[in-house]
Amino acid sequence: MLKALIIEDEINAKGEMELLLNETGEVDVLRKCSNALEGIKAINSLHPDVVFLDIQLPVINGFEMLSMIEESNLPRIVFVTAYDEYAIKAFENDAIDYLLKPVELERLKKTIEKLKNSIQNNNPQNLTIPELRRIPSxxxxxxxxxxxxxxxxxxxxxxxxxxxxxxxxxxxxxxxxxxxxxxxxxxxxxxxxxxxxxxxxxxxxxxxxxxxxxxxxxxxxxxxxxxxxxxxxxxx
Amino acid sequence: MNILINLLKEIAVFLVIAYLFSKTPVFKLLLAKDFSLRDYFTLYILFSTMSVIGTYFGIPTHGAIANNRVIGAVIAGLIGGPALGFSVGATAGIHRYFLGGFTAVSCGLSTTIEGLFAGLIHRYFFNKNKHERVFDPDVAFFTTLIAEILQMIIIIAISRPIEDAVSLVKVIALPMIISNSLGTALIISLFRDQRYNYDKIGSIYSKQALRIAKRILGELNKGINRNSAKKIANILLEETSVASVSITDRENILAFVGVGEDHHIAGYPIASDLTKEAIKENKIVFIDGSNEYYHCPISKECKLSSVLVVPMRVKDEVIGTIKLYGQKNKSFFKINRTLGKGIAEIVSNQLLAVRYEYQKNLLTKAELNLIQAQINPHFLFNAINTIVAINRRNPNKAVDLLIHLSNFFRKMLKRNEDLSTIKEELDHVNSYLEIEKARLEDRLTVITDIDSNLLDAKIPTFSLQPLVENAIKHGISDLISNGKVEIRIFRNDGHLQIDIEDNAGIYNEKKGKNGLGIRIVDKRIKNLVGNDYGVYMHCETDLKTIATILLPGGGIN
The missing domain is CATH 2.40.50.1020 (LytTr DNA-binding domain)
Structure with missing residues (x-):
């Protein structure tokens, strides 16, 4: 089972994502977070395998959140978005995946397969982490x-x-x-x-x-x- | 005594001449504060003539001449300054010198000095910025008094034999000093009164022009058509003393009111060759009714005999004419002629402004379409995603939301009228809010407080939703804690006010990003009802942002 976190600010989308992940039968959702700060805390304490990360989060968006996590603590990231797939494409590397909302179950299953392979083979996740410009206090x-x-x-x-x-x-x-x-x-x-x-x-x-x-x-x-x-x- | 009476008689003649002069166009020269070189020349000829005549009118006494020569020189100096005073004084002085006699030198010299002296008095008041004082009769009186005393001293000092000089002065001093001081003062006082009259006429004219301009401007907001032309023609008829007023475009009569309106009918093609000429040549045509008669091309019975045709222009293109008519046996006042030209200019400028405004509105509309096209996909995808998520747990709610979504987009795409009622706008906003509330759920609370009397007031279409969206998109959704949006519509001090308040208070920080939607709403309102109204942002950082739409009390008509 993959240990996963969901970081998503919209309550319905959060529930929907959890439901779909449970339906694959291969993911254990450790926690659902509503914003980046909750997310950082959960990543640092729960050490999940993967994070399903919405990009449009309040105050600190998904990309910016990545710059606030230690490299060694960084789990695999799957970006989730309703519309900004172009933004992700500019950001992504072959190693990571992204999902478009509303998420289809079949598409999600493929992502899970990819993730499992990548973890088994210990493939590095070539994320381009942006520079940290603002510090949350x-x-x-x-x-x-x-x-x-x-x-x-x-x-x-x-x-x-x-x-x-x-x-x-x-x-x-x-x-x-x-x-x-x-x-x-x-x-x-x-x-x-x-x-x-x-x-x-x-x-x-x-x-x-x-x-x-x-x-x-x-x-x-x-x-x-x-x-x-x-x-x-x-x-x- | 004899001399004094004679001199006073001469002054009476001078006064008559001065009075007649004040009725000629040349007198207008004296209304100006500064003179051109040409003006100086005219004044020089005028006052020199006056001064020389003063010598001729003089009464020969004791081998010399008791005279009014000084009056022209002193007035020239007072009104025109040292240069003019000196030139007039010198001219009259040289003329006197050639008349001979034992006082030829002293009299010639003294007139020159007197003119210069008055000029220095002029300089003194101008330096003190008291221009009006040179038209003060008291100043004129004392200036001449001192000048004449000066002359007597010069005569005694220069003319020889001294005994003759002294006995001459004994005889002429008193009459000349008194009569000339009085004469100058009277003439100056006459000039002053005439100047005052001109000012008064000028200000009556300006007031009338201003009043007409004010009344006309209101009628021109939508450009010129038969409706507005008729209103303007009526205003002109009421405000001026002309017999009738007509307004045309390039081909047809748009309006005709007043004498002759039975056969000059709006909607008919232009019949008058004069009007056609004015349009074709882009020039003012005036038939004064005394040297030349206006012949009505339509009816022989027509009572109109004079006409002023002034072209109206937008940029350099003639778009029509304004015509003012006078009746037979009544003079066409010159003031109406000037007024006619002024009015055509006002109308022309206003039409240009209207055209400019219209183009500005077109631009704003284009911008509006652009922003409508821009914001939709984001909202649409978020909404669909929310509905999909809700559908699994609560299909009925999902159906509701789909209906709201469809309502939202239908309104957005269909409505292309400029204005909508507040009720329609709120309906649009409501559909939007239902979807956003479902999406943000617990994070968004909406409170509305709306004066139901205002629901039918009209506001620019699609002006409320962008501001509400702004409060959510750039306010609430950037808030980790719970957000609150308040919509208040109420009457405030005779105005209609709409407040949209959020509790995020982060407008200022993101000024560049979210300004466009607000700026467009603001611009549209200002285009429609002027700069007193529009959208105003008030932000208290981290506390609240209030977007206020301020409109006229009855909305926009």
Whole structure:
């Protein structure tokens, strides 16, 4: 049985998809999510084999959601859409599939076959993941999307990952790894990422460590392990 | 004493001349604030003549001449400035010099200086931006008073033998100073009054023209046809003193009202050669009824004898004429002639504007068709998908939705009239909302609050749905929590107001993306009822967006 997630904002379409997947008899629907953030959480915690992903999701669309998931956690993706098949075609690679709503059972069965083959042969899924441009942050009762250009640095500790912009601290569900690989941010410490555009100066200290002074006069530590890499990346 | 009375007599003659002059067209020169070189020349000839005549009218006394020469020079200086005052003074002065006598030099010189002095007074007031003061009789009086005292001093200073000069001044000083100061002041006061009259006539004329323009403009919104032509002709007849008014296109009479309307009949071809000439040559034709008579081509009994034919043009093309007629034995007022030309111009401009508006509307319609074609597939596929999904669990509901979908598309494709009632628009919106509610289900709540008295008011077709769609497409469906759309239709301060409010508050962020539909609705409303109405967006970020359609109280007619 394939372990699957459905990410779809319309309640009827969600029910319909689950019904069809159950009818194939080869899929176990682990959870149905209504938006990208629920989806990211479910992917990170349930590790499904495949995600049936609607493209038109509120706030964060299907494509953008992909950029918020760690490469190693990324399941197989089947895009589902009512109309925008051209958008997918531009995006797709032979390895993935897409379904048009309303979905036909026979067509869905073919997709399941493809998926099973691909998983058995361990074929890589050549997804072109877009660059991450906005970081979701969950506040008291709403989600804000913060443009990465205004973020100064990112810090993680045992309570979670936080980014800092305009001297405010914001919580995000995304991991340092995702933020480090999908944005221009640079790793300078096990627990810190820095936005290179916000560096004012780098101060070197004894025993090959240092610290970064940001344009807003905050100081970010540089560990010995990352100092050399940082210097290389910045060309100094 | 004798001298004073004689001088005052001369001044009386001057006043008569000045009065007659003020009735000639040349007087209009004095109405202007600035003069052209040609104007200066005319004024120079005029005032120099006046000044020289002043010398001739003079009374020979003690080997010299008691005279009014100064009046022309001072008025020239006051009205025309230093250059004119100097030239007039010098001309009259040189003329006086050649008449000889022991004061030839001093009198010639003093007149020149007096003209220049008055010119400096003119300069003084113009620099202080008090142009009107040069027509103030008090100013004229004192300027001449000082000028004449100056002259007496010059005579004593220059003329020899000094005894003769002193005894001359003793005799002429008082009469000349008094009579000339008074004379200048009187003439200037006469000029001032005439100027005032001209202004008054001018303003009555402007007011009349403005009133006519205002009344006509309202009738021209749909271009010129027999209906609007008749209304305009009636307005012109009411507002002017002409006997009858006719409006034609290039071939036929569109309207004829007033004297002779029994045989000049709307709908008939143009009979008058004058009108044909005006159209063909694109020029104004005027038969004044005194030198030349207008002969009615239709009836010998016709009482009309004068006519003004003014072509109406759109760009350079003559599209018809406006004709004003006068009756036999009544003069055709010149003011009506000017007015006729002005009115034809107003009508021409308005017709051009109407044509431009019409073309703009065509463009908007084309844009509208484009957007209708654009948005359909998205909505259609989403709707079909929803109906398929619902069909499995609730076939009856699916049938309902299919009926709504069909209703929605039928309305969208069929309606090509410009205006629909609010009721029809709401019906369209309702079909749309039923489908969107099924699709978004728990995520969409719709609240309506509609004043049922307004259901029959007309609004542009297809103006409500795009705004509701906008609230859902770019508002609610981009909201993770539940969305709410409120539609309110009510009367507000004599206007008809439609509010479409969503609780997403993200309009500003996506301005570029969703503006087109709203902009087209706004443009159509403005084209129909003017810039006071239209669509207004109000967004409180993350809280709400309100799209407001503001229309005249009774909707659009």
């Amino acid at each position: 969950i506040g008291a009762n709403k989600i804000k999307l913060v443009d990465i250009d205004i973020i100064e640095y990112v810090h993680s500790n045992e309570t979670g990952v936080y980014f800092f912009c305009n001297n405010k601290k914001c919580f995000t569900e995304l991991t340092l790894k995702v933020l480090g690989s999908r944005t221009k941010f640079l790793r300078c410490h096990k627990q810190y990422l820095i936005n290179p555009d916000k560096i004012d100066e780098i101060q070197f200290e004894e025993n090959s460590t240092g610290r970064i002074k940001t344009v807003n006069n905050n100081f970010i530590p540089i560990s010995r392990h990352y100092l050399k890499k940082l210097k290389e990346r910045l060309g100094i």
